[in-house]
Amino acid sequence: MESNTKLPEESKSKSKLLSRVPRWALISPFFLSSVFFLSGLFTLFSPLPVLVLYMQKGRGWAWLCALSNSLIVAALVGPSGLALYFVFVVVLSLVFSDLLIRMKSVEKSTIGTLFAMGASAALVLAFYAQMHHVNFINEIQSYVASKVDTLASTSLSGSSLVDPADLEELKQHIVLEFPSFVAILSLIFVWINFVILFFMNPNKMRERVQLDASLFKKWKAPEHFIWPTIISGFFLLINFGTISDISVNVFKFLMSVYALQGLSVFCYFFDAWGLKGLFRLLGYSLPLLFMTPLVLCVGFFDLWFDFRSKFRQS
Numbered sequence: 001m002e003s004n005t006k007l008p009e010e011s012k013s014k015s016k017l018l019s020r021v022p023r024w025a026l027i028s029p030f031f032l033s034s035v036f037f038l039s040g041l042f043t044l045f046s047p048l049p050v051l052v053l054y055m056q057k058g059r060g061w062a063w064l065c066a067l068s069n070s071l072i073v074a075a076l077v078g079p080s081g082l083a084l085y086f087v088f089v090v091v092l093s094l095v096f097s098d099l100l101i102r103m104k105s106v107e108k109s110t111i112g113t114l115f116a117m118g119a120s121a122a123l124v125l126a127f128y129a130q131m132h133h134v135n136f137i138n139e140i141q142s143y144v145a146s147k148v149d150t151l152a153s154t155s156l157s158g159s160s161l162v163d164p165a166d167l168e169e170l171k172q173h174i175v176l177e178f179p180s181f182v183a184i185l186s187l188i189f190v191w192i193n194f195v196i197l198f199f200m201n202p203n204k205m206r207e208r209v210q211l212d213a214s215l216f217k218k219w220k221a222p223e224h225f226i227w228p229t230i231i232s233g234f235f236l237l238i239n240f241g242t243i244s245d246i247s248v249n250v251f252k253f254l255m256s257v258y259a260l261q262g263l264s265v266f267c268y269f270f271d272a273w274g275l276k277g278l279f280r281l282l283g284y285s286l287p288l289l290f291m292t293p294l295v296l297c298v299g300f301f302d303l304w305f306d307f308r309s310k311f312r313q314s
């Protein structure tokens with residue numbers, strides 16, 4: 001009898017709590033993602049409202065949230081902005097959430113999401129090329145070249161130190177490494193939003209997905225990533241034409257994965273040393289900004305040296 005009387009009391013307390021929540025807070029996910037996306041400063045966090053709503057209310061509400069925010073973006077910035085929002089927010093948030101619930105694996109969910117984002121980007125570019133009767137590869141090359149020319153003309157105006165041949169070589173390098181840039185940017189979008197979602201833990205998401213609370217202290221890149229990293233790094237030393245061009249992009253993307261493992265090692269050390277707050281933020285920021293090779297090396301060589309176990313032994 002006591003348990004039966006407690007249930008109505010709990011439901012009443014929940015209803016009272018919901019009545020106290022402002023209406024804008026209840027409907028905020030249906031416009032907040034587009035606000036983040038269009039702000040520029042908070043663009044990186046634009047998938048987060050959809051991710052949180054998916055974990056709280058389910059797939060249907062998340063789809064409605066993605067649709068409402070997409071309509072806002074389309075109305076304010078047009079088709080080009082909608083295409084970017086679709087790839088980097090809609091596909092990311094819906095696919096990642098669904099895979100995370102189904103697979104209960106961060107690595108598999110991330111890889112599946114990146115493939116889905118790549119496929120959707122290819123479809124968007126193919127549709128654009130079909131509509132405008134252009135070659136989208138040439139369009140990307142001309143776009144990058146125009147941006148480099150604009151940057152050179154504004155920052156180096158009146159300077160005779162810039163060789164046109166060097167400028168042309170810079171354009172070729174940027175176009176060549178553009179796929180890895182987009183892939184790394186996509187990985188950053190997925191990982192940053194997952195980290196925030198992990199610590200927010202909406203509707204006990206960690207327990208449902210069976211994620212360890214100390215995930216980021218223990219995380220390691222899949223061991224089989226080491227071989228494509230070594231092979232692609234080998235092709236960087238010798239020019240094999242197209243194979244080396246592809247290897248540049250593969251190597252840079254895989255090293256960004258090992259950068260995440262390096263940050264995981266740092267996270268373990270910071271917890272062991274009791275670094276919190278501002279000191280912890282500086283501990284992450286300074287190596288990333290000024291000692292990026294150190295983060296990459298720590299993550300890459302952790303496979304063989306296992307810095308965390310050696311630290312425990314000492």
